[in-house]
Amino acid sequence: xxxxxxxxxMSGDTDSMxxxxxxxxxxxxxxxxxxFEDTPPNYTDDTSYQWPLPATDENKMVHQLDDxxxxxxxxxxxxxxxxxxxxxxxxDAEGHMQTIENTLMSNIELFEKLSGKFVDxxxxxxxxxxxxxxxxxxxxxxxxxxxxxxxxxxxMDIMQYQDIHRxxxxxxxxxxxxxSKYMNTLFDSKIDDSTRTSxxxxxxxxxxxxxASTDDIEALLAQFGA
Numbered sequence: 001x002x003x004x005x006x007x008x009x010m011s012g013d014t015d016s017m018x019x020x021x022x023x024x025x026x027x028x029x030x031x032x033x034x035x036f037e038d039t040p041p042n043y044t045d046d047t048s049y050q051w052p053l054p055a056t057d058e059n060k061m062v063h064q065l066d067d068x069x070x071x072x073x074x075x076x077x078x079x080x081x082x083x084x085x086x087x088x089x090x091x092d093a094e095g096h097m098q099t100i101e102n103t104l105m106s107n108i109e110l111f112e113k114l115s116g117k118f119v120d121x122x123x124x125x126x127x128x129x130x131x132x133x134x135x136x137x138x139x140x141x142x143x144x145x146x147x148x149x150x151x152x153x154x155x156m157d158i159m160q161y162q163d164i165h166r167x168x169x170x171x172x173x174x175x176x177x178x179x180s181k182y183m184n185t186l187f188d189s190k191i192d193d194s195t196r197t198s199x200x201x202x203x204x205x206x207x208x209x210x211x212a213s214t215d216d217i218e219a220l221l222a223q224f225g226a
Contacts, residue, residue, distance in 0.1 A: 062180075065173050069166050076162045083156055090149045097142040104135040 111128035118124055 062173055062176055065169055065176075069169050069173075072162060073166055076159060079159060080156065083152055083159070087149060087152045087156075090145055090152065094142060094145045094149070097138055097145060101135060101138050101142065104131050104138060107131040108135065 108128060108131045111124050111131060114121070115124040115128050
């Protein structure tokens, strides 16, 4: 409570206190609204492309590029693990198909002998044909497995380009960071800014009174510095 409010209370003048409180609340409201006011003046949907995005973690360029490289590397690693698992399964399936083919070829050899020796027994001839058909299908399946394995290897080769893209993005990041450090060094000064004379708000010859305040300029510089 200020001295004026205390005097008003002692004199019974509560109206002035209420007015003072209202003014104080109004100032706080205005301060809060200006603090969270992110929309630039004269901002419209048609002119939105002319305004830069605020310097938040979601919009900082290098921050975003770092997230892209990190997430893409993680997802690429997950994809490689999945592809490697599929490749191993195909190799196992190829080994199983070879065993099946060997069994069918052994059956065919047996039924060829039996059907040749017992020509009157139809079941030997029927089983010979069935095993021959099964062998043809097994060979087709084995060929499909081999082709799938080759496609997996080609996919893994293509995925290698992801690492090249990551390196390109990191090179861009390095250039951007170097430029940022260079610009900071270029604008560096031996004189502390607190010792400088404050900038004039209005200079002779200006045609407008709508000028940036010191707080606006300092906030803008703080965004670039961040």
